[in-house]
Amino acid sequence: MQRLSGAGTWALPYNRNAFVTTLSVASGNLLEGLNEQQRLAVTLPQQSALILAGAGSGKTRVLTTRIAWLIQTGQIGPQSLLAVTFTNKAAREMLTRISAMLPIDTRGMWIGTFHGLCNRMLRAHHRDAGLPQTFQILDSQDQLSLIKRLLRTMGVDDEKLPPRDLQYFINGNKEHGRRAAQVDAFDEHSRRLTELYAEYDRQCDREGVVDFAELLLRSFELLSRNEVLRAHYQRRFVHILVDEFQDTNRLQYRWLRLLAGSDNAIFAVGDDDQSIYAFRGASAQNMFEFERDFARGAVIKLEQNYRSHANILDAANALIRHNHRRLGKDLWTSEGKGEPLRLYEAATDLEEAAYILDEVRHLRAEGVRLSEIALLYRSNAQSRVLEHALFNAGLPYRVYGGLRFFERQEIKHALAYLRLVANPADDGALLRVINLPARGVGARTLEQLQEAARMRGVSLWQSACSTPLAGKAGAGVAGFVQLIEQLQRECRDLSLPAIVERTIERSGLIAYYETERDGADRIENLNELVTAATGFEAEGGGFDASQDAVPGEAPPGAPDTPLHALESFLAHAALEAGEHQAQAGADALQLMTVHAAKGLEFHTVLVSGLEEGLFPHENSRGQDDGLEEERRLMYVALTRARRRLYLTFAQSRMLHGQTRYNVASRFLPEIPEGLVQRVNDARAARGSWSPSSWPGSDRAGDSMRGSRREPAASARAGAGGFADPAFPFRVGQNVMHAKFGPGVIVSAEGRGADARVQVNFRSSGLKWLALEYAKLTPA
DNA sequence: ATTAGTGGTGTTTTT
């Protein structure tokens, strides 16, 4: 092999033999405390392997120890491996742990999210990838607004074609590695979508922007097209490690396969039972295929759970056994049984919140730190009620997810100015702020601008620069152009934080928000953006690209210019929407969606809103595998808890501005009754709606204090009865309708005259029917 | 050109 010039980008920096002596000593430390399977995984030779790692089985530890072991035993240098995760949090965690194990600088290492690494690769080879150096990244919001804009200019009625549908279509295809030209369009509609997909890509190219999926697709295409680069990266990344492998989509899998070539080893760690991103193209199928293509029998199962007490684990195991498509794996623990799970049935969502509040207070009094307690829910909208209760009680809490720092409108506005400084062709950014604050550029002017741009096939910016309707200096379009140009000039010799500060100041956003009612918070956030830039710079400004040089290629970008720093910062903002929340360090109750909780663990976990329609979510019903994915989600929720696990649900809940009546989640009866203690107090008896339809609610042995009256006739497992004469139907019941024929009741709401049921008719699908009018008869 | 108000609509999860 020919030795590469330069920084020794890929060549093994150490003599393998020199490390033989240190190997045993050093690895002894690393491997200490690992169980047999873990040790086996960590010390595998250079070969591909699939590590089936159950929840709490030490997955991250194995992954990071493997990396440390490979480096410490001298098998490879830090630059010869690539490790990829899905979340920034996981990537950071990995880096932190590696730094703790090894005295090496992790900044040059290729460890990050798929999107982050692809971004890095595209920055380094933007020319080969056909991108401007300053290409910007669209988040889903940006993407959607570009699509809306596109549909508008194409004269497409967005009644007939909802922008979201097109977005979904585009992303879905990109995630399968398909360009518009490769889409099989068999009907009029999909041909139309495909045309628009092609037009969308052209528009992105014109603007120099890429969406999330494009980062991957572009990177994939770059590697498949460019043999030199492919060979370079294949030579470099001898070891490829993948975290959360069950969450990879088809394209990501192909990307990995391309990088691995025929000689490199892929060490894939995953858990098919925790695959909860199928909705965005993830395919646990990759695990089967990987075993066939690469691992070929090299499968190691990590089944010992170090996290939870046995009751919790048994509950999770029992639940997940209801899924069919599984690789098969059962977690066990050497811990004791611990406490039973606690199930609370509330009459309303408010009452549910009150109960949760009570319990959290008790736990706190018992000495459990608030940061060790997680309050989980299926969808973000559910956090409102809970937050409200917590806020009124003065209990410190922290909400993860929801609107994130870089997604706030004032931040998006500021970023739009910055994006224009870096890349004025970014039409989306221009449209966002050309008249914010107001500069007298209205709809009419914009129309002319867009028309001119479209005629000449140029960006809005170019059109704006050469437009005769420029008007008087300092105002209107001309004023805007001058502003951006001036900023571009000034930014050439300012530091990143100074650029951000100057841009915010010159943009007039602060002044604008001073006149707004609730502007104070927004101004604070704008200042926070400067702080974020300072912090970003202090941490080295993203990845260290100095090791990304490729022999025979121009060095990537112009690394140390302010513009480069700005680019990195903008990419960071798009890719890492921001763990930028106040009171990050404080001891606070942790609120998040179940999705956001993946990978975390807590002393106590409260899973709320366990109701049909919410969890499992009603939208999951249509999708194939939808219900199984919901169950995996529930599995993830349960396995977050170490010691105590609460399950709560409410009979009625305010949602979308109206009260909905729900029945208990079907997942509850899937948990063995012996593991669960019902903790309903008198509160639940008050104002109860009608029978609980948790099939287990009438089972003997349940400690149902204050249990509600239920007629004996209904006491049959699997069928909650009906006591309320105002509501003579129950969910799950077969019914007959005069017009629609036979069907099954899938949900119900309201009572008395307002009572409605949702029926899944065999012939005509889902329908809501008002009981007062619809002639429904039990069948 | 800008804003305030209205009506209609859609809603999961995230890099």
Place this chain on the structure above:
DNA sequence: CACCACTAAT
């Protein structure tokens, strides 16, 4: 409820 897109009034 919350976010739009559109309309009417300034």
